[in-house]
Amino acid sequence: MHIRMDWRAVKFDWNKARAFLVTAEEGSLSAAARALGMAQPTLGRQVDGLEQELGIALFERVGRGLTLTPGGMELLEHVRAMGEAAGHVSLTALGQSQALEGRISISASETYAAVLLPPIVAKLRREEPGIEVEIVVANHASDLLRREADIAVRNFRPTEPDLIARKIGMADAVLFAAPSYLAGLGHPKTPFDLRRANFVNMDRSGGLMKGLNTLGLGLTEANFPLxxxxxxxMWELVKQGCAIGILDAVIGDADPAVARVLPDLEPLSFPIWLVAHREVTTSRRIRRVYDFLTEELSR
Structure with missing residues (x-):
């Protein structure tokens, strides 16, 4: 059987071709799924999709295994050659990425981008002057799969299988206010003393109020006029004496214009994760920055 088709009319998907190639080499969907590190149903859908796009059957089931059809055997030769060519391209690109120079983008929230990252980036530039750094300020999670950033500092663990993450540690969020505002409240000493205080809200879902109420504050929506x-x-409003705000304790304690509210109050703790796309870790440059950020943020 000889396969003839107009390749210009085929929307080629290398992922499907790779699924076919590995399945043919491994002899079963289960073995191929293990080799590729993906779920067997996902792999099966990719193989089925390739058969539908080409309009031919590629495999026949024999017992618990699969055997190639004549059309599948002929296609295998072409796909195997493509796989070898893709490997050469990957190795060439990888070799080019080994130089510690070029641009890298790091995504972080406003406070981390403005306070934590600048001294770290300054140190990185002194050690690696060939690396150009772009800081992406985003209070939402940047889409690393779409390359909105190479590396992201997040407060939650990603669930996407193509992302890798390293937990840097835990951070404490505590309440801060200007000394003048605390004086106006009569220097509160218990959570009950904050029942008439104003807070700056940053969460329309009410999550901040719920979190603070778990600490015994007993707040209502009336406590969040801003x-x-x-x-x-938010931080400027706090320093101007408008209300109470919540921030990472390391950042807030470093600002002499504010003071902790109820210093003995239990903090709201949250994790810090360093996240990157799995593929970018093959770049020596990005791996260097990823490891550098891990070390510096862990201090």
């Missing part, structure tokens, strides 16, 4: 999605704006 709202902003910007951490920088």
């Amino acid at each position: 709202f902003t999605e910007s951490y920088i704006v």
